Amino acid sequence: MCTISRGKIGKVLKSTSNCIFENLAFEEHIFRTHSVEKSGEVLLMWSNRPTVVIGRHQNPWTEVNLPFCHENDIEIVRRHSGGGTVYHDLGNLNISLLTTHAQHCRPKNLKFISDALNQQFTINIVPTPRDDMELQPGNRKCSGTAARIARGQAYHHLTLLVDADLKILKNSLKSPYRDQIESNATRSVRAPAVGFLKQDDRNANVNEARTAIMEAYRKLFETCQIEEVDVHRKVHQNEEIAKILEELKSWKWIYGKSPKFKFLGENKTEIEVKDGLIIGTDQQFSTDL
Amino acid sequence: MSFLSRFIPTVTARTAIRFASSGRLYTKKHEWIVVDKTVGTVGITDFATEQLGDVVFIELPEAGANVEKGESTGAVESVKAASDIYAPVSGTVLEKNSKLEDEPGIINKSPLEKGWLYKLEISSNNQLKELLTEEQYNAFKAEEEAEH
Numbered sequence: 207m208c209t210i211s212r213g214k215i216g217k218v219l220k221s222t223s224n225c226i227f228e229n230l231a232f233e234e235h236i237f238r239t240h241s242v243e244k245s246g247e248v249l250l251m252w253s254n255r256p257t258v259v260i261g262r263h264q265n266p267w268t269e270v271n272l273p274f275c276h277e278n279d280i281e282i283v284r285r286h287s288g289g290g291t292v293y294h295d296l297g298n299l300n301i302s303l304l305t306t307h308a309q310h311c312r313p314k315n316l317k318f319i320s321d322a323l324n325q326q327f328t329i330n331i332v333p334t335p336r337d338d339m340e341l342q343p344g345n346r347k348c349s350g351t352a353a354r355i356a357r358g359q360a361y362h363h364l365t366l367l368v369d370a371d372l373k374i375l376k377n378s379l380k381s382p383y384r385d386q387i388e389s390n391a392t393r394s395v396r397a398p399a400v401g402f403l404k405q406d407d408r409n410a411n412v413n414e415a416r417t418a419i420m421e422a423y424r425k426l427f428e429t430c431q432i433e434e435v436d437v438h439r440k441v442h443q444n445e446e447i448a449k450i451l452e453e454l455k456s457w458k459w460i461y462g463k464s465p466k467f468k469f470l471g472e473n474k475t476e477i478e479v480k481d482g483l484i485i486g487t488d489q490q491f492s493t494d495l
Numbered sequence: 496m497s498f499l500s501r502f503i504p505t506v507t508a509r510t511a512i513r514f515a516s517s518g519r520l521y522t523k524k525h526e527w528i529v530v531d532k533t534v535g536t537v538g539i540t541d542f543a544t545e546q547l548g549d550v551v552f553i554e555l556p557e558a559g560a561n562v563e564k565g566e567s568t569g570a571v572e573s574v575k576a577a578s579d580i581y582a583p584v585s586g587t588v589l590e591k592n593s594k595l596e597d598e599p600g601i602i603n604k605s606p607l608e609k610g611w612l613y614k615l616e617i618s619s620n621n622q623l624k625e626l627l628t629e630e631q632y633n634a635f636k637a638e639e640e641a642e643h
Contacts, residue, residue, distance in 0.1 A: 261572075261575075261577075262554075262572065263551075263552040263554065263570075263572050263577070286577065287575070287576070287577050288551075288552070288572040288573075288577035289575035290575075337574075337575065352575045352576070353575055353576035353577070354576065354577050354578075355577070356567065356578065356579035360576075390552070390599075391552075392551050465552070465596070466596075
């Protein structure tokens with residue numbers, strides 16, 4: 207494990223927004239504007255309404271059951287970091303750790319987080335070599351990790367399933383068209399088993415999980431400020447953040463950013479798609495064609 | 496040496512020697528560039544690819560895109576981390592290495608040759624002076640490694 211020590215100053219930000227777009231925009235904004243070297247590390251936490259989040263270089267038509275999500279009001283979002291696709295709702299806690307590039311160490315983060323949760327609840331969470339976290343026994347994946355590195359800084363963010371409806375989760379992550387798409391987009395690695403904290407400790411809840419992680423994080427620094435942030439207000443008041451939000455919500459980012467791919471339709475028809483548009487046309491690709 | 500000065504009139508004789516001997520110039524963000532008249536070929540160094548690990552996806556700029564020195568021109572994904580890559584100098588992209596889109600692993604096997612990222616038309620030769628020579632880059636790398 208990396209031996210670079212943490213700095214002396216930390217800050218915890220608890221978002222009051224339940225909107226995935228607002229939270230991701232706020233996270234990206236902090237990443238771009240907060241200097242860890244000058245002002246210390248940051249821990250940002252939030253939960254949001256039902257959403258499926260794909261990684262930066264993925265293809266939503268392959269990774270997401272789009273019709274199911276549309277019918278059930280589940281948002282579809284592409285994030286800036288790499289990695290695979292995750293489902294989350296209010297029973298999930300998102301944790302984002304901002305450090306310098308040199309200090310970025312996912313195993314170290316997962317260790318203090320799993321230790322804190324194992325102390326708080328009667329559970330046994332174990333980080334894996336893939337930087338997932340699994341509930342034992344049973345190798346049940348309850349957390350997925352991704353990261354973004356730029357301008358000498360990095361964030362490591364992860365999901366944590368405290369409570370979840372596994373049927374909805376499984377349905378939203380299984381695209382009916384996944385075998386009909388040929389693409390170099392990064393593919394999610396399907397976990398053989400999925401679990402959530404409440405399965406093993408009926409008292410587990412997002413608020414207590416958040417507090418446990420926050421307290422453990424605090425102990426890592428000499429001084430640590432804790433703030434509740436009205437992210438909804440910040441996003442709409444600050445032009446920079448509003449711009450990031452608009453981009454995250456745009457069709458061009460969510461669908462158009464998919465790496466070029468071939469869709470094999472019925473009757474052996476092949477549709478080539480680049481930037482989300484059918485090649486040679488202005489038409490947005492859709493599986494309803 | 497004199498033919499170089501014809502194309503780069505502001506370059507001093509000493510700088511001209513630099514280009515002629517090293518061929519490759521570097522940035523502190525571990526990008527490299529090889530310049531042939533006004534066309535630069537850009538890539539990332541083996542130091543960078545070793546730090547990254549197995550690359551699973553490379554996001555490249557499109558031909559025709561204008562890039563500014565120091566700006567992000569795409570990203571490289573490895574072990575779930577998306578790392579930005581930057582333009583060493585300003586210019587217009589002429590061609591991207593599409594082979595990397597089908598086989599991103601090439602960049603791990605051959606970062607300095609087959610793993611080139613894109614070629615661009617350089618807008619200003621003055622910016623080349625701000626880059627590191629091979630010796631300067633090696634010294635910079637040694638410093639970075641000592642800090643870890």
